[in-house]
Amino acid sequence: MASSPTPEFPPLDLPEYKRYGRQMILDGFGLEGQQKLKAASVLVVGAGGLGCPALQYLAAAGVGRIGIVDHDTVESSNLQRQILHNEETLGLLKVDSAAQFVRRLNSLVQVTTYPNALHPSNALEIMRPYDIILDCTDNLPTRYLLSDSAVALDKPLVSGAAMRFEGQLCVYNLNASSASSTSPSATPDKGPCYRCLFPTPAVGGGTCEEVGILGVVTGVIGNLQAAEAIKIILGKNEPKPSLLLYSFLYSPPFRSIKLRGKKANCAACGDAAGGGGIDFGNMDYVQMCGGATPDWLKEGMKAGSAGSRVTPQELKSAIGTDCNTVILDVRPRTEYGICSIEGSTNIPITELLANPSSALTSIAPSGDVYVVCRLGNDSQLAADALRQTSQEVGGDVDGGRKVVDVIGGLRLWSRAVDEKFPVY
Amino acid sequence: MSSPTPPTIRLQIEFSGGLELLFSHTRKHTVNLPSTVPNSTRPADASYLILYLRDNLLKERPELFEEKGTVKPGILVLINDTDWELEGEGEYELKDGDEIVFISTLHGG
Numbered sequence: 392m393a394s395s396p397t398p399e400f401p402p403l404d405l406p407e408y409k410r411y412g413r414q415m416i417l418d419g420f421g422l423e424g425q426q427k428l429k430a431a432s433v434l435v436v437g438a439g440g441l442g443c444p445a446l447q448y449l450a451a452a453g454v455g456r457i458g459i460v461d462h463d464t465v466e467s468s469n470l471q472r473q474i475l476h477n478e479e480t481l482g483l484l485k486v487d488s489a490a491q492f493v494r495r496l497n498s499l500v501q502v503t504t505y506p507n508a509l510h511p512s513n514a515l516e517i518m519r520p521y522d523i524i525l526d527c528t529d530n531l532p533t534r535y536l537l538s539d540s541a542v543a544l545d546k547p548l549v550s551g552a553a554m555r556f557e558g559q560l561c562v563y564n565l566n567a568s569s570a571s572s573t574s575p576s577a578t579p580d581k582g583p584c585y586r587c588l589f590p591t592p593a594v595g596g597g598t599c600e601e602v603g604i605l606g607v608v609t610g611v612i613g614n615l616q617a618a619e620a621i622k623i624i625l626g627k628n629e630p631k632p633s634l635l636l637y638s639f640l641y642s643p644p645f646r647s648i649k650l651r652g653k654k655a656n657c658a659a660c661g662d663a664a665g666g667g668g669i670d671f672g673n674m675d676y677v678q679m680c681g682g683a684t685p686d687w688l689k690e691g692m693k694a695g696s697a698g699s700r701v702t703p704q705e706l707k708s709a710i711g712t713d714c715n716t717v718i719l720d721v722r723p724r725t726e727y728g729i730c731s732i733e734g735s736t737n738i739p740i741t742e743l744l745a746n747p748s749s750a751l752t753s754i755a756p757s758g759d760v761y762v763v764c765r766l767g768n769d770s771q772l773a774a775d776a777l778r779q780t781s782q783e784v785g786g787d788v789d790g791g792r793k794v795v796d797v798i799g800g801l802r803l804w805s806r807a808v809d810e811k812f813p814v815y
Numbered sequence: 816m817s818s819p820t821p822p823t824i825r826l827q828i829e830f831s832g833g834l835e836l837l838f839s840h841t842r843k844h845t846v847n848l849p850s851t852v853p854n855s856t857r858p859a860d861a862s863y864l865i866l867y868l869r870d871n872l873l874k875e876r877p878e879l880f881e882e883k884g885t886v887k888p889g890i891l892v893l894i895n896d897t898d899w900e901l902e903g904e905g906e907y908e909l910k911d912g913d914e915i916v917f918i919s920t921l922h923g924g
């Protein structure tokens with residue numbers, strides 16, 4: 392007969408002993424550990440590269456109730472890292488695709504889906520029913536909103552982030568009273584919130600779509616987020632605030648940093664905020680973080696000032712009629728190495744802008760210059776810089792040499808001119 | 816007659832979170848920093864280091880690293896693996912052998 396379970400936690404059903412036995416026999420986990428997981432609830436915000444692996448382990452471990460927030464749908468470019476989604480769930484809402492996976496993995500888990508973008512008007516309502524919040528999002532405004540909401544609700548926030556070959560992990564608002572029922576007066580030991588560390592939002596920084604991300608990096612960080620959540624549920628988390636850095640490329644790959652505690656003058660969790668957090672109603676998080684991220688696809692398609700931009704078809708006919716046509720590709724070298732227009736020259740945008748006149752002299756001395764990039768945004772900057780430089784060195788170079796850039800970049804080139812040209 | 820070389824301190828500098836892209840795409844650097852701020856008696860501190868790195872080591876887009884005499888928002892500074900806020904921030908006096916890490920916070924996922 393099973394020993395009598397700890398009364399404040401739900402009892403386990405017979406199949407659960409077998410299912411979770413491998414972790415229940417661990418010293419320091421035991422029956423009570425499994426009961427704590429069963430009684431616990433975790434909200435995973437973002438069902439992408441970080442959220443997928445986190446959800447997988449939280450569900451497998453037997454967390455009783457899991458919420459999933461995401462408003463996006465599954466695309467093929469997600470599958471390289473968002474491992475709960477698959478070829479059959481392309482086009483579905485990510486919350487539905489992820490929930491389907493979780494239910495197949497562990498039907499004992501109660502799953503709730505929120506196909507919403509998190510917003511000041513719905514954040515508290517969505518987060519309130521959960522013990523722990525996982526920040527698996529991909530943008531700065533939502534990170535601040537989650538932090539401010541977690542402070543207002545006094546809940547720990549397990550935050551993951553990843554980009555290129557690197558990841559970061561931090562638990563904010565640690566030792567929130569809801570997580571450590573033993574010491575409700577532990578205010579001085581409270582960990583920092585996101586605003587304690589970053590009072591002023593950093594503007595810019597790029598997205599995974601722009602700068603890239605390796606799947607195993609989000610996998611490592613997402614798994615660690617699940618681990619931290621489980622530690623908090625079991626009461627085994629490290630009480631001192633720290634930031635963990637992971638780098639795929641370096642040895643040793645991990646580095647842990649001691650962080651400041653909660654800041655007394657923090658706008659969200661500091662004494663002045665009175666413990667109630669920030670006033671959500673008056674907060675425009677997107678504006679606070681430098682405004683909406685431009686729609687680069689759309690920006691790259693704009694007509695531009697007269698004579699400054701040409702269509703991919705115009706480039707195509709220029710190549711056909713003038714053998715002196717110079718195609719200048721300003722993407723980073725690695726992207727150029729993936730695919731390029733035959734006969735083009737590569738000068739990355741950063742190098743070109745740092746020294747436009749040297750770029751101008753390093754390309755073929757005559758022929759009109761057609762600047763291209765991935766979507767048609769950097770090419771506008773590059774063409775502007777080249778035109779300005781050529782004016783400074785004496786009007787139109789070589790008597791009327793023209794510098795234009797290609798609308799829509801290689802993305803549109805592939806669609807309108809050469810459908811065999813890869814889109815990435 | 817050559818003027819005496821000003822005394823320097825040797826620091827290990829590291830950039831991560833994408834900041835390395837601004838510093839010759841190189842993560843780790845060894846820097847010999849003048850032990851006092853030039854034309855003053857002020858010992859070299861973290862604030863001076865930031866300006867020194869901007870002027871001597873940084874290769875592109877200085878606005879992504881330095882702002883108003885300190886690091887741009889979103890950059891954490893670590894002094895020997897500890898948040899610089901626990902060490903006096905810009906006023907921390909650098910010592911020979913210190914390891915200073917600049918980390919840009921990531922937003923993606």
Ligand SMILES: [Zn+2]
Nearest residue numbers: 584587657660
């Ligand atoms: Zn705070």
